[in-house]
Amino acid sequence: MWYLTEGRQAILDTVREFVRTEVAPQALEIDATHEFPLALFKRAGELGLLGVTVPEEFGGLGADQTTSALIYEEIATAMPVLTIAMGAHSFLAGGLIEMLGSVEQKKTYLVPAAAGEIIMACGSTEAVGGDNQVEFATRAVLDGDEWVLNGGKVLICNTGVADLYVVVAVTADHVDPVTKAGLSAFLVPAGTPGLGIGKPEHKLGWHGSATGSLSFTDCRIPRENLLGPLDGCLQAMFVSATTEFLSCGPVSLGIAEGAYRMALAYSLERTQQGQSMFDRFQVTRHKLARMYGEIESLRALVYSTYAERDRGQLCLAQGRLLKIKGAEVSEYVAREAIQLFGGVGTVVETGVERYWRDAKVMAIGGASVEALNDVVAGLIKRNLA
Numbered sequence: 001m002w003y004l005t006e007g008r009q010a011i012l013d014t015v016r017e018f019v020r021t022e023v024a025p026q027a028l029e030i031d032a033t034h035e036f037p038l039a040l041f042k043r044a045g046e047l048g049l050l051g052v053t054v055p056e057e058f059g060g061l062g063a064d065q066t067t068s069a070l071i072y073e074e075i076a077t078a079m080p081v082l083t084i085a086m087g088a089h090s091f092l093a094g095g096l097i098e099m100l101g102s103v104e105q106k107k108t109y110l111v112p113a114a115a116g117e118i119i120m121a122c123g124s125t126e127a128v129g130g131d132n133q134v135e136f137a138t139r140a141v142l143d144g145d146e147w148v149l150n151g152g153k154v155l156i157c158n159t160g161v162a163d164l165y166v167v168v169a170v171t172a173d174h175v176d177p178v179t180k181a182g183l184s185a186f187l188v189p190a191g192t193p194g195l196g197i198g199k200p201e202h203k204l205g206w207h208g209s210a211t212g213s214l215s216f217t218d219c220r221i222p223r224e225n226l227l228g229p230l231d232g233c234l235q236a237m238f239v240s241a242t243t244e245f246l247s248c249g250p251v252s253l254g255i256a257e258g259a260y261r262m263a264l265a266y267s268l269e270r271t272q273q274g275q276s277m278f279d280r281f282q283v284t285r286h287k288l289a290r291m292y293g294e295i296e297s298l299r300a301l302v303y304s305t306y307a308e309r310d311r312g313q314l315c316l317a318q319g320r321l322l323k324i325k326g327a328e329v330s331e332y333v334a335r336e337a338i339q340l341f342g343g344v345g346t347v348v349e350t351g352v353e354r355y356w357r358d359a360k361v362m363a364i365g366g367a368s369v370e371a372l373n374d375v376v377a378g379l380i381k382r383n384l385a
């Protein structure tokens with residue numbers, strides 16, 4: 001592959017071994033039990049996979065974005081949900097700290113986060129308004145030297161297991177519908193009195209992501225736990241969320257590859273009247289050829305976009321396109337893979353239908369593809385795409 005340099009290949013080799021020996025053997029169990037993959041998450045920290053792009057002074061590998069994409073793609077071939085937990089930690093929460101945090105805040109949180117010593121989550125979405133921040137109701141009010149938070153968040157990954165929650169709250173009289181000024185980010189450590197943690201939702205896919213709700217009832221945090229400018233976190237969030245949307249490209253690519261590999265192997269192995277399904281049915285061959293084509297098109301889009309990002313482009317529109325296109329391709333390939341398996345494809349223990357469940361959630365989790373398309377349209381109109 002044109003994007004595989006010697007350095008990236010070396011990291012990829014390590015990740016392949018991790019996936020083969022530790023991640024893949026636990027994938028079905030995590031899917032069945034819905035347990036957060038804590039041991040694997042910690043192991044990812046030991047291997048440096050939780051702070052790939054974080055500067056070395058803050059405990060990361062200081063590697064480029066393409067290296068991060070390779071890692072996410074490889075892990076997602078076996079256990080997509082591990083990359084979801086990693087992304088919420090490193091890109092959603094970690095990205096905001098990296099963009100908005102003081103040097104002290106970065107040292108305090110990014111260093112142990114990169115090593116997997118602490119787990120982080122990012123709470124933005126609310127029950128009313130979804131990801132339309134203008135309608136947010138969680139408020140933070142300054143009282144002496146403390147911020148007092150009241151309100152709640154829903155559908156937040158890594159809840160319960162996180163040691164630190166990066167929380168978005170309203171700090172002005174109202175949120176400006178255009179600039180979104182009036183929202184600020186806060187660092188809320190687990191265990192803070194007044195912080196309530198809901199139990200994980202039972203979901204279609206991403207089993208083990210520990211996605212649940214947060215509540216704040218007179219939850220007091222020190223004044224210095226404000227992250228970034230007062231009333232002005234949303235612009236940074238728009239940019240930092242791009243990194244998370246970008247990562248949905250390689251994650252979706254990994255999901256599609258995992259499902260495709262299983263379908264190809266099965267079609268070559270399953271026989272009818274002495275012939276494999278692959279050799280016997282043109283429709284089987286053509287399905288696989290089209291799945292392969294979609295995967296390779298997505299790969300081209302993913303790695304050319306990451307190359308742009310590594311050249312310093314923000315990729316605001318392209319990042320969102322990776323999430324949109326990735327969700328489409330992974331859902332299509334995973335759906336066709338189930339079809340090629342026939343009846344056993346619908347059996348959970350076969351291990352192929354879970355790729356479709358995970359792919360379906362890719363179109364919503366973090367942001368719906370429809371809302372993202374709307375943002376892309378806005379960027380096109382402003383000539384920012």
Ligand SMILES: Cc1cc2nc3c(=O)[nH]c(=O)nc-3n(C[C@H](O)[C@H](O)[C@H](O)COP(=O)(O)OP(=O)(O)OC[C@H]3O[C@@H](n4cnc5c(N)ncnc54)[C@H](O)[C@@H]3O)c2cc1C
Nearest residue numbers: 122123124125130131155156157365366367368370371374
């Ligand atoms: C598994 C999972 C994990 C998640 N993890 C996190 C997390 O860690 N942190 C966090 O803050 N949030 C998280 N979320 C929340 C996620 O970001 C929201 O679910 C998503 O933004 C959609 O918001 P909503 O569910 O309220 O849907 P709504 O906003 O109610 O939207 C419903 C539907 O309406 C349509 N729609 C909505 N807005 C638009 C628009 N602007 N243009 C066109 N159509 C639109 C879409 O079809 C959308 O699916 C997670 C969600 C899931 C499912």
